[in-house]
Amino acid sequence: MCFTSRLAALYGSRVSTHVVRLADFNAAWEQSREAYLAAVDRVGRSGWLILGSEVSTFEADLARFWGLEHAVGVASGLDALEIAFRALGARPGDRFLTTPLSAFATTLAILRVGGVPVFADVDASGLLDLDAAERVVAATGPVRFVVPVHLFGHACSLSRLQAFCLRHDAQLVEDCAQAIGARSEGHAVGTAGRVCATSFYPTKNLGAFGDGGALLTNSVTLRDEARALRDYGQTDKYVHTRLGMNSRLDELQAALLRSVQLPLLSAQTDRRRAIAARYLAGLSHPRLTIPPVPAGSDSVWHLFPVLVAGDRERFRAHLKSQGVATGLHYPLLIPHQQAMQEAGHALAPAGAFPNAERFASDEVSLPLHPFMSEAECEHVVASCNSWEA
Ligand SMILES: *Cc1c(COP(=O)(O)O)cnc(C)c1O
Numbered sequence: 001m002c003f004t005s006r007l008a009a010l011y012g013s014r015v016s017t018h019v020v021r022l023a024d025f026n027a028a029w030e031q032s033r034e035a036y037l038a039a040v041d042r043v044g045r046s047g048w049l050i051l052g053s054e055v056s057t058f059e060a061d062l063a064r065f066w067g068l069e070h071a072v073g074v075a076s077g078l079d080a081l082e083i084a085f086r087a088l089g090a091r092p093g094d095r096f097l098t099t100p101l102s103a104f105a106t107t108l109a110i111l112r113v114g115g116v117p118v119f120a121d122v123d124a125s126g127l128l129d130l131d132a133a134e135r136v137v138a139a140t141g142p143v144r145f146v147v148p149v150h151l152f153g154h155a156c157s158l159s160r161l162q163a164f165c166l167r168h169d170a171q172l173v174e175d176c177a178q179a180i181g182a183r184s185e186g187h188a189v190g191t192a193g194r195v196c197a198t199s200f201y202p203t204k205n206l207g208a209f210g211d212g213g214a215l216l217t218n219s220v221t222l223r224d225e226a227r228a229l230r231d232y233g234q235t236d237k238y239v240h241t242r243l244g245m246n247s248r249l250d251e252l253q254a255a256l257l258r259s260v261q262l263p264l265l266s267a268q269t270d271r272r273r274a275i276a277a278r279y280l281a282g283l284s285h286p287r288l289t290i291p292p293v294p295a296g297s298d299s300v301w302h303l304f305p306v307l308v309a310g311d312r313e314r315f316r317a318h319l320k321s322q323g324v325a326t327g328l329h330y331p332l333l334i335p336h337q338q339a340m341q342e343a344g345h346a347l348a349p350a351g352a353f354p355n356a357e358r359f360a361s362d363e364v365s366l367p368l369h370p371f372m373s374e375a376e377c378e379h380v381v382a383s384c385n386s387w388e389a
Contacts, residue, residue, distance in 0.1 A: 065181075078109055171193065180206050181269050333357065
C-alpha cells in the first residue's frame, strides 16, 4: 500500500484526494462562523461604519498584544509603510536601505514617498545582511532610513539593527507584515525603531477578510501624524494640515480582527510552530536545505521555505502530484522588477545579490497554516522525502 493510501486508511479518505493548501480560508470560516457573523451584526446594528469604536478598540487590543503604546489601523501594509515613512519626515530623494528579497510592497512604499531604494544582499536565512549593508553604505553613501523585513516570520537581530542605525544616524522602520508576534532575543519585532508597520492581508498570520494594515509606535506625535495622514491629512473635522491619503481601516475589518482573529493568534502561532518543528525534524531529502533560523529568533513561521538543489519545478510538480500545494517567495527580486525603471532606477545586474538570487531561483514554500491536520503535515514530509530527484 502506498503512503497516501495508508494514511487514508488511518485518517479517512481526506488525505488521498485533498490538496494540502497554502492557506485555508474555508476552515477559518467554519471554525469561527458564529463569531464572525456576530461581529458583522454588531457593526450593522451600531450604524457606524468608518473610524468608530471597532477600529479604536482593535487598535488598543493590538497595541497591548504587541507591547507598544499605540496602533493606527490603515488600509494595507503598503500604506502602513508609506505613512510610517511620511510620519518620520521622509522627503523625496532620501535613501532607504532595504532588502531585494521581499514582497514588492516594501520597496513600492519607498518609491511612493519619492525615496531611493538602496539594496543590500540577504544572509543565509534570507534576511537583510547587515555586513553587506555596511559595504553598500561605504561604497554608495549614507542612507536616511533602514527598512528590514522580518521575512518568513523570522526575526532579524534587533540589537544589530539598532546598532547599525545608531552608527549611520538612520531611522529604522521594520516591515513586520510576515512576523507579528516574532521575537529577537526576547524582544518583539517592531520595537527597535520609533514606528513599525504590519499587514492584515488575508494570508498573513493575523489576516482580515480583505485588506488592512497598521502602524505601531510608542510616540503620541507619530500616532497623531499617522491618524491625520490616513484621513486626508485631517487634524480636525474639515481642517487639513497635510496632503494625506484615504487609508482607513474599516469598522467591519476591525470588528472581525478584534473579535475573532486577534484572540486566536497566539494559539494559531503555536500551531504554526509545531508544524515547523515537525518539518525541521522530518525533512531529510538530500537535495532540500532549510535556510537557518536567524540566531536569537523566536520565529512565527509565516512561511516554511526550503532551498532545492536541482530542478525546482520538478520538485513542485512531484508535490503537486501528491496533492501538496507550494509557493515561491520570491521568484523575481525587487531590483529586477520592471517597475523599478518606471521610477527611474536601472535594473540591477545579475550577480549583484548572490544570496537573494539563490532564493529567487531555488526557494519553494511548503504549506504551513494553522488548520493543517497532523496527517496533512506528515503527508507533506513524506511527499518531500519521497521525491525522486
Ligand atoms: C504582504 C506584505 C506587504 C504588503 O502588505 P499589503 O497589506 O498587501 O499591502 C509588505 N511587506 C511584506 C513583507 C509583506 O509580506
